[in-house]
Amino acid sequence: MNLGTLDDVFREQIADLYSAEQQLITALPKVEAAAQNDDLKRALRSHLEETKGHATRLELILAELGGEIPREHCKGMEGLLAEGDEIASASGDPTAKDAALIAAAQRVEHYEIAGYGTARALADHLGKATARDLLEQTLDEESAADSRLTRIATGGFLRSGVNQAANA
Amino acid sequence: MNLGTLDDVFREQIADLYSAEQQLITALPKVEAAAQNDDLKRALRSHLEETKGHATRLELILAELGGEIPREHCKGMEGLLAEGDEIASASGDPTAKDAALIAAAQRVEHYEIAGYGTARALADHLGKATARDLLEQTLDEESAADSRLTRIATGGFLRSGVNQAANA
Numbered sequence: 001m002n003l004g005t006l007d008d009v010f011r012e013q014i015a016d017l018y019s020a021e022q023q024l025i026t027a028l029p030k031v032e033a034a035a036q037n038d039d040l041k042r043a044l045r046s047h048l049e050e051t052k053g054h055a056t057r058l059e060l061i062l063a064e065l066g067g068e069i070p071r072e073h074c075k076g077m078e079g080l081l082a083e084g085d086e087i088a089s090a091s092g093d094p095t096a097k098d099a100a101l102i103a104a105a106q107r108v109e110h111y112e113i114a115g116y117g118t119a120r121a122l123a124d125h126l127g128k129a130t131a132r133d134l135l136e137q138t139l140d141e142e143s144a145a146d147s148r149l150t151r152i153a154t155g156g157f158l159r160s161g162v163n164q165a166a167n168a
Numbered sequence: 169m170n171l172g173t174l175d176d177v178f179r180e181q182i183a184d185l186y187s188a189e190q191q192l193i194t195a196l197p198k199v200e201a202a203a204q205n206d207d208l209k210r211a212l213r214s215h216l217e218e219t220k221g222h223a224t225r226l227e228l229i230l231a232e233l234g235g236e237i238p239r240e241h242c243k244g245m246e247g248l249l250a251e252g253d254e255i256a257s258a259s260g261d262p263t264a265k266d267a268a269l270i271a272a273a274q275r276v277e278h279y280e281i282a283g284y285g286t287a288r289a290l291a292d293h294l295g296k297a298t299a300r301d302l303l304e305q306t307l308d309e310e311s312a313a314d315s316r317l318t319r320i321a322t323g324g325f326l327r328s329g330v331n332q333a334a335n336a
Contacts, residue, residue, distance in 0.1 A: 003260035009268045016251070075254075076275055079247020083184070086243075092171035100177045103286040107244055110282035111275055118271040121321075153289075 001070070010122045014061055014131075015070045017115050020077035021055040024108065027081045031105065034088035037098045039152045044105070047145050054141070057134040064130065080108050102153050109146035116142060169238070178290045182229050182299075183238045185283050188245035189223040192276065195249045199273065202256035205266045207320045212273070215313050222309070225302040232299065248276050270321050277314035284310060 003009055028051065032044040062069050084104040090097060116139040123132035171177055196219065200212040230237050252272040258265060284307040291300035 001254055001258035001260075003255070003258045003264040003268055005261060006264055006267060008260065009264050009271070012268065013271060075247040075250040076244075077247070079243040079245070079250075080279075082243040082247075086169055087171070090169035090171045092169075092176065093173060096171040096174055096177050099174060099290075100171055100180065103177070103181060103283075106286065107279055107282045110278040111248075114275045114278035115271075118274065122267075 006122060006126060010119065010126060010128075011065055011067075012070055012072070013115065013119045013122060014058055014065070015072040016074045016076075017112070017119060018055065018058040018062065019072045019074035020112065020115065021051055021058060023074065023077045023081055024051050025055065027084065030088060031084055031101060035098055035101055036094035037152065039155075040098055040102065040149075043145070043148050043152060047148075050141050050145065054138045057138055061131045061134060064128075076111060077108070080104070080111055083107070099153065102149050106146055106149050109142055109149065112142045113139065113146065174290060174294060178287065178294060178296075179233055179235075180238055180240070181283065181287045181290060182226055182233070183240040184242045184244075185280070185287060186223065186226040186230065187240045187242035188280065188283065189219055189226060191242065191245045191249055192219050193223065195252065198256060199252055199269060203266055203269055204262035205320065207323075208266055208270065208317075211313070211316050211320060218309050218313065222306045225306055229299045229302060232296075244279060245276070248272070248279055251275070267321065270317050274314055274317050277310055277317065280310045281307065281314065 001012065003012065025048065028044055028048040032041050032048070035041045035044060084101070087097065087100045087104055090100070116135055120132055120135040120139055123129075123135055169180065171180065193216065196212055196216040200209050200216070203209045203212060252269070255265065255268045255272055258268070284303055288300055288303040288307055291297075291303055
């Protein structure tokens with residue numbers, strides 16, 4: 001990896017996020033299959049469609065950047081999804097498993113919120129207005145997905161909420 | 169993994185966070201050594217001390233839980249730290265590398281914010297008041313660490329900010 005300029009950092013961040021989204025597109029149907037609660041299943045299904053849109057936005061940004069795109073494999077997302085896999089294959093009570101799946105999904109959302117936040121700020125700094133707007137749209141959708149998971153946890157099976165704080 | 173009750177989920181979450189903190193205690197000195205900016209180095213050093221305190225709080229909670237503690241290895245944190253390692257060993261410009269290190273560190277902070285948020289809400293739900301208070305103290309410190317990184321990025325080398333959004 002060579003980080004000679006902030007442009008390199010931006011390119012690397014976008015490539016990392018693209019790998020993260022691709023991994024998530026593969027993983028989300030398995031998470032949905034493991035979930036029991038109907039609202040949770042629906043939210044995961046709808047987030048899969050959003051995630052495909054996030055990947056498309058990153059493709060637009062990568063096309064605009066041109067040149068050679070670093071071949072990233074996002075190890076952060078790989079680790080987060082490995083945790084989700086362990087939970088999906090755990091034995092136990094459906095409600096407890098759903099609570100643990102929501103916890104894993106909110107770690108993923110927070111990872112993406114941090115990543116898109118950085119990328120948006122870099123785009124802003126580097127004067128890449130189109131990329132900035134695309135990144136902001138995704139950032140808003142990731143935050144909304146996180147809030148939706150909190151609502152499911154608080155409304156669905158935990159009166160006092162699985163993860164109100166993850167939104168704080 | 170067996171998740172028979174929400175108590176099991178809580179125990180699993182605490183064990184996961186404990187592994188995450190232990191890995192972070194090992195990794196932070198390497199990240200600090202790779203950083204160039206003095207404020208960033210200082211923030212990482214001070215966060216190492218805080219992180220040791222977070223591990224101690226989790227030990228208190230684990231002691232209170234008693235019984236057999238699941239032997240977790242937090243794969244999420246492992247992946248996040250592998251990304252940080254790649255950046256730390258990258259060639260390039262010190263400012264660009266510092267910006268990428270901050271981006272990686274903020275992904276770690278957000279991971280922990282999501283994790284402690286979930287754990288605190290579960291402790292609340294399960295009536296574990298002492299654990300809840302300990303988790304809240306750490307959650308506040310993780311959020312403050314994230315804000316400190318944003319301030320360094322915005323004040324240090326990027327007028328418009330590396331990652332104001334990660335705090336949004």
